[in-house]
Amino acid sequence: MPSLQLSLSISPLTDPTLSPQPKPQSLLLVPHTPLRPKHLLCCLFATAKNAIIVEDQDAVVNGRVGADTSVPAEEDLLLPAGLQKEFMPKHVAVIMDGNRRWARMRGLPVVLGYEAGIRALRRVMGLCCKWGIIRVLTVFAFSSDNWFRPKVEVDFLMRLFGRGLKDELENFVRKNIRISVIGDSSKLPKPLQELIMAATETTKNNSGLHLIVAVNYSGQRDIVQACQSIALKAKDGLIEPEDINEFLIEQELDTRCAAFPHPDLLIRTSGELRVSNFLLWQLAYTELFFTQSHWPEFGESEFLEALHSFQQRQRRYGGKNT
């Protein structure tokens, strides 16, 4: 099985020591995410093309040698070959699963798994910023069901979020990243709540990548609170119960802060085939992608595989074939 590691320029946020080679997909275990021959060809072709780019930066633009001297758009240069700009998703959602399993597999304590997860998140954010086409990235950091994990772990996670927010804030400002946090933040520790408000306030006018972190989030609770706000409005006489429609509910959901509230692609790592109460309403027409690798191992090659798979799909929205 050819390796899927592409030889693009290494971004400074990658940590090669802690990201081992991605293991090849086993077709027997994952019948639902087949590696179609087209994917392999695209990846191989991409490897060849990018090798040319790395060798001769001046004369080559996306594999075309020499004669074309017109300056291409910034995004075309940075988008990996094999991906088409028109079919890139605008909003990608990620369920960052498998940190604890990854740590246990290596005999490390669970907390190191979470730290490796944060590094993987930085990698993915760096890639989104570099390509510039993915406008919104939503990550499922902590579910409302996760409170039942051991208290030590939960406390560590809260401290990790706080530390991450504090350390990365200048990075966000510099890279023009906007951060929002969705979910019921009233149950979080007070210092973390203040940090979240400060970070949200500072970056609210940034126009680059919009990072939405779901902390203490439950899709069902999101829908219920939207219905509650609408019910209050109905009670106050602002709207009639018959006027309630999908548009009104979407205006009240937590994801209303995003320019593209519905994810185009949902990636779930570590091979679990479920949605786990994440963004239920918004996932109505989202393409789901499941990968066997654990979240700390998720890097550029896995992300590219997900994007290739997304570009192969025919999205019909219930209508006829295009």
Add this chain to the structure above:
Amino acid sequence: MAVTEAKYLIFLVVSIIRSAEAALVEMWTVYYRQGLAIISDYKERIFSWYRFVMGPDTENNGDSVASKLFGTLNGFMRKFLFRILSVGPVPNHLAFILDGNRRYAKKWKLQEGTGHKCGFWALMSILKYCNELGVKYVTIYAFSIDNFKRRPNEVQYVMDLMHEKIEGLLKEESIMNQYGVRVYFIGNLKLLPERVRVVAEKAMKATENNKNTVLLICVAYTSTDEIVHAAQESCQHEWDEIQAMKASESNDGGEIISNENQEEHRFINLVDLEKYFYMGVAPDVDILFRTSGETRLSNFLLWQTSTCLLYSPRALFPELGLRHLVWSVLNFQRVYPYLERRRKQV
């Protein structure tokens, strides 16, 4: 050593059984579903497994002894397999997105619309397997509100097919009652043509006393529409209650409870919403099947599939078979302990 020899013997036995099973499945698939039937003059043999599924007392009894024997042997092996599967937890509620009928028709160069008929017969066999396995609730996504956007003659064909099949179901009421199958039609039935709605309501009424298995057919359904409808109903209910309370207070002429207190008691919560869902008659889904390899939910049961297993085989819906069902149940049994632990904690 004796242990090593015993191990090899077990492997040998298992491989013989597996090869025999694979050979039987191959024969079945090639002869009856596709392959020889396609190039023969007897085109109806493509769907002839339907006769074995529904039992020997259906029309067209002119099958040979060999094929009847084959059918009986297959049924026996299937029941044996289900007995083994039932040792572990069996899913209570299965949901199916019937995707790929038109592609099936195109693939086998059949007439347009025949794909839907093949899908219907595949559905019948799946229902029989679910019944034998002991699955209590089966939900199918027959027609979405978005599908009304398709070509009018295709929509008309599907409506006619549904009308024909539901009427057929009413005629075979005795079989439904014998198997104890209760049928629900889930969705915004007001969007359906009048005759389809009338016959659907008749079918629901005719089977309402059956308790064994529940078949939920989603027509004119999208999950977002269901949630909007539930929100409307609960708002309306709260509104009516408030009005009634105000009316009774003014009649009594007694103390008026402050508005703030009223508001606190009038919040919609999860339980209220779930009460008004169309799917409120069934528990949450355990496994969601989406055929033809697409992995998306397409606005189907978004609320009810929040923690369920999603399974998307590459087979088109008319090709969905026993092996997919068995594989998905095995996967379900693998994650069941973890999900059950989490459910108990919450």
